Amino acid sequence: MLIRVFLGLIVFNVYSICIVNAQSYPDKPIKLIIPYTPGGGTDTVARMIAEKISTDLKWTILVDNKPGAGGNIGMDLVAKAKPDGYTLGMGQTSNLAINPALMSKMPFDAVNDLVPVAFVAEVPMVLVVTPNSPWRSLGDLIKAAKAKPDFYKQATAGAGTVGHIGGEMLANKAGYIVSYIPYKGASPAITDLIGGQTDFMFATPQSVLGMIAGGKLRALAVTSANRIAILSKVPTVSEEGYKGFEATDWKIVVAPAGTPSDVIKKINEAVQKSLKNPALISKLQDEASSPMYGDPVAVMKYIRAEQQEWNSAVKAAGIKLD
Secondary structure (H helix, E strand, O other): OHHHHHHHHHHHHHHHHHHHHHHHOOOOOEEEEEOOOOOOHHHHHHHHHHHHHHHHHOOOEEEEEOOOHHHHHHHHHHHOOOOOOOEEEEEEHHHHHHHHHHOOOOOOOOOOOEEEEEEEEEEEOEEEEOOOOOOOOHHHHHHHHHHOOOOOEEEEOOOOOHHHHHHHHHHHHHOOOOEEEEOOOHHHHHHHHHOOOOOEEEEOHHHHHHHHHOOOOEEEEEOOOOOOHHHOOOOEOOOOOOOOOOOEEEEEEEEEOOOOHHHHHHHHHHHHHHOOOHHHHHHHHHOOOEEOOOOHHHHHHHHHHHHHHHHHHHHHHOOOOO
16 A cells, blocks of 8 residues: 555656646746857748747747757757757758768767757758859750750759759759769859859759849749749749659757657747747748748658658668768
């Protein structure tokens, strides 16, 4: 009888602690690790979210940029942090789905060491060429690339980025071969594209919208399932004859594995609420991003499916970084 009472007290105390944690969280500042440099697309969106939550819920969220190794350095810090909800990370397609498929050695396990918490946003790639390019459509580019295998050069913001692997996916699907020229970021890649050192690029909208508007670049296609409002006249790759093609750069808040489910739910609700703010939606749409919504279960299902899909794409292309 005493043993039963004792065990009952233990269960009650554990349950009580969980309830208290859920009610009191957060009672100190939350660190949000961004695995890239300040000013980039991921950093910009993360700061928007952090500012909105801080304003609405009075939470203190400290944004901490930890760039390097394609996002692996920052995500590794999140994976190894105490799983109490006070260290979060802004995960992204490259570091959560592409890198694990490209690299034989990862500092963390993207599936087992991190838990998806909340959707944030997704953004497609934009296929761009210079104004003097003879290509007026994706079909023109593919026809030329097939006629001269390995002759044309695709600039990429870096090996393993969505622009790089998305380009490889399309090349496999369409049956052409080009050379992939990796750069240390979008800016130098775009500079060389405009200068004529490369022929085309799959770039993030944030990096090229101004140049498209200014006539320095021309958009041929977008890699989303549907057209984007800010480039409404630009067709999708799927519309151009490659049905079902999609390659988007998504952003998802993650936490260390083992973070209490009630805390994860509370963070998810906070992020989702911020994403329903009209001003924030407008800011995202201005850079061609679309907010994403769903509970923690939906986030988990989505990211697992994405990890499998990108792994298959990388294997099909035969790409390895090490």
